Amino acid sequence: MDNGNSKMNTGKANVPAKRKFKAWVGAARPRTLPLALSSIALGSLLAGSSGHFSMPVFLLAVLTTIFLQILSNLANDYGDSIHGADHAGRTGPARAVQTGEITSSSMLNAVIAFALFSLFSGLTLLYIAFPGAVVPIVLFTLLGLACIVAAVTYTAGKKPYGYAGLGDISVFVFFGLVGVCGTYYLHAHSLPLLILLPAAAVGLLSVGVLNVNNIRDIESDKLAGKRSIPVRIGPFPARIYHLCLLAGSIACALIYVFLNYRDPRQFMFLIITPLFVLNGLLVFRRHEPARLDPLLKQLALSTLLFVLVFGFGELITGGLPLIKVPPPAIKASNSPGSPT
Numbered sequence: 001m002d003n004g005n006s007k008m009n010t011g012k013a014n015v016p017a018k019r020k021f022k023a024w025v026g027a028a029r030p031r032t033l034p035l036a037l038s039s040i041a042l043g044s045l046l047a048g049s050s051g052h053f054s055m056p057v058f059l060l061a062v063l064t065t066i067f068l069q070i071l072s073n074l075a076n077d078y079g080d081s082i083h084g085a086d087h088a089g090r091t092g093p094a095r096a097v098q099t100g101e102i103t104s105s106s107m108l109n110a111v112i113a114f115a116l117f118s119l120f121s122g123l124t125l126l127y128i129a130f131p132g133a134v135v136p137i138v139l140f141t142l143l144g145l146a147c148i149v150a151a152v153t154y155t156a157g158k159k160p161y162g163y164a165g166l167g168d169i170s171v172f173v174f175f176g177l178v179g180v181c182g183t184y185y186l187h188a189h190s191l192p193l194l195i196l197l198p199a200a201a202v203g204l205l206s207v208g209v210l211n212v213n214n215i216r217d218i219e220s221d222k223l224a225g226k227r228s229i230p231v232r233i234g235p236f237p238a239r240i241y242h243l244c245l246l247a248g249s250i251a252c253a254l255i256y257v258f259l260n261y262r263d264p265r266q267f268m269f270l271i272i273t274p275l276f277v278l279n280g281l282l283v284f285r286r287h288e289p290a291r292l293d294p295l296l297k298q299l300a301l302s303t304l305l306f307v308l309v310f311g312f313g314e315l316i317t318g319g320l321p322l323i324k325v326p327p328p329a330i331k332a333s334n335s336p337g338s339p340t
Helices: 017-028 030-049 055-083 104-129 134-153 167-188 193-216 218-224 229-233 235-259 264-285 289-317
Strands: none
Touching: 017 055, 017 104, 030 055, 030 167, 030 193, 030 289, 055 104, 055 134, 055 167, 104 134, 104 167, 134 167, 167 193, 193 218, 193 229, 193 235, 193 264, 193 289, 218 229, 229 235, 235 264, 264 289
């Protein structure tokens, strides 16, 4: 079909092993991992600044996040090809199922495999973080299952929510609020409400990356019936929306510091703001879809750098060591959700 729909794709015959391996690496989209790990890094650094840090929790959280992000990327490749968003007219990088280098059935099997990897890694993480605690394990297991479902149903399934323009909300929640707050709680077994502000900052920047992607693909998404925010509101309002996301993120970080002020070094993250200003200006100036693509990587890496500088500023002004002996195991009869 000339719209590029890959529903019946069986793959190219006799694809060389080296080329197929490269196709799988491309489908996993390693360049998306820095953004996915930003929330884990920030939650861990903030936990460290309050005197709670567990290296096993951190490493397992990183591993689980990597599995979830790859799962999301593979499901996105599969879902967009099935629904026709990955077609010959698309401007972004070619997808593996779209090109036929990986069959749709193989991609679906990989999606199932990484869903299981994510589940196993997540359960191991919970066992290490909450030994003997039933309630938090059950709650985080449900949250983890929600993450897996969200990753798969973004573009896959009968009614993918990404095609309804709900991807921005999902990214804000899972890349921001859930990622940062959940990681903090895994380390500290408590959650100060102020953590919602830096979590929102990372969430807004993550939505910004998605927004640039959707502005780039606005024409091809229209053809596929994918009603992203830029498709719904148009290119110029989508660029205004992008500036609001970047400004909102910095505002959240500033409010957090003002409410939790201890030392001028907490404002170190402001040295990163020129990178966000540059990104916003270039998104406005570049109208050719191919020229927008590099801005995805630029904003993702800028977000990770922002997280590291912000978290380091909190860490060195907290007056507490980064690595501290974890608190005693929570018993099932305790109330782990109460703030300390």
